[in-house]
Amino acid sequence: MKIGRGNAIGKIILLGEHSVVYGEPALAIPFPSTNVETSIFKSNGLGVLNCIYYMGELVETPDILLGLTEVIKGITEKFKEDYKKLNIDIKSTIPPERGMGSSAAVAVATIRGLYDYFDEALSDDELLKWVNISERIIHGNPSGIDAMITSRGEPLLYIRNQPFKPFEISIGGYLIVGDTGVKGKTKEAVEAVAKFIEKTPEEGRSLIKELGLITRTGMEKIKEKNINDFGQLMFKAHQILIEIGVSDSNLNTLVDTAVENGALGAKLTGGGRGGCMIALADNKEEAYSISEALIRKGAKNTWISEI
Numbered sequence: 001m002k003i004g005r006g007n008a009i010g011k012i013i014l015l016g017e018h019s020v021v022y023g024e025p026a027l028a029i030p031f032p033s034t035n036v037e038t039s040i041f042k043s044n045g046l047g048v049l050n051c052i053y054y055m056g057e058l059v060e061t062p063d064i065l066l067g068l069t070e071v072i073k074g075i076t077e078k079f080k081e082d083y084k085k086l087n088i089d090i091k092s093t094i095p096p097e098r099g100m101g102s103s104a105a106v107a108v109a110t111i112r113g114l115y116d117y118f119d120e121a122l123s124d125d126e127l128l129k130w131v132n133i134s135e136r137i138i139h140g141n142p143s144g145i146d147a148m149i150t151s152r153g154e155p156l157l158y159i160r161n162q163p164f165k166p167f168e169i170s171i172g173g174y175l176i177v178g179d180t181g182v183k184g185k186t187k188e189a190v191e192a193v194a195k196f197i198e199k200t201p202e203e204g205r206s207l208i209k210e211l212g213l214i215t216r217t218g219m220e221k222i223k224e225k226n227i228n229d230f231g232q233l234m235f236k237a238h239q240i241l242i243e244i245g246v247s248d249s250n251l252n253t254l255v256d257t258a259v260e261n262g263a264l265g266a267k268l269t270g271g272g273r274g275g276c277m278i279a280l281a282d283n284k285e286e287a288y289s290i291s292e293a294l295i296r297k298g299a300k301n302t303w304i305s306e307i
């Protein structure tokens, strides 16, 4: 029996979330500590979708999976197959709704799996087109950064509607990701920022510009391998993200804990209002000690990765 297989990895935004929606740059890296694998095979009866949110017939998927279901329907139609006759099995270690790119990565793995099932070549552009269809249904007005980074799988300086710029990142440190265990509310946070700018346009726009400047400076610091300055920029970005109303007490507690335990920098990552934070450490020992401190302060999970 033909089995189509596809995979994808999670992502972390180092700098630039929210301001990226307004045309400022964002720096994001793939995060291979978390991944998704999708397998697709023919069903004898009505096909079943098996994933973290739902296990049941494909024809009855809940609204939360609407983006993914539309993409499955679109691709099967393109290759003249009935989507209802496929079994789709999605195994993911990316925690959902935590700012780690889960929805985009699930879409990437499933699209790759479908193209593999149909023995069709998949170009980068086509992959991105399908992921964006799913992301727009889920998030409303996404900047496209999640779709881009999970489909490319390489560190990117991303500016909305501009050609992406891959970059080398070897800053000589360790990234610790701490999960508050609370689902992030990206859509709500993006809407809150829009309201903030509408209410106080001058202040709002100047904070967004400041975030943009932090990201550009961060890019320079990466090139210079200046990990200390990069860490300071993370703190600064977090303070502005608090000001524009997208942090919360759980994230702030974990960021403060990282700082108290010697992190060179720390901030929320992704949409905020729940989800994950990141911290930067000089070496492996410090990374482990920060990670332990985060767990003691209530982080539900942590990941450590060399950058």
Ligand code: PMV
Pocket: 016, 017, 018, 019, 020, 021, 098, 099, 100, 101, 139, 141, 142, 143, 144, 145, 146, 184, 186, 190, 269, 270, 271, 272
């Ligand atoms: O929460 P995530 O991982 O989907 O990241 C969202 C990033 C934002 O800048 C807040 C929104 C966007 O569309 O870029």
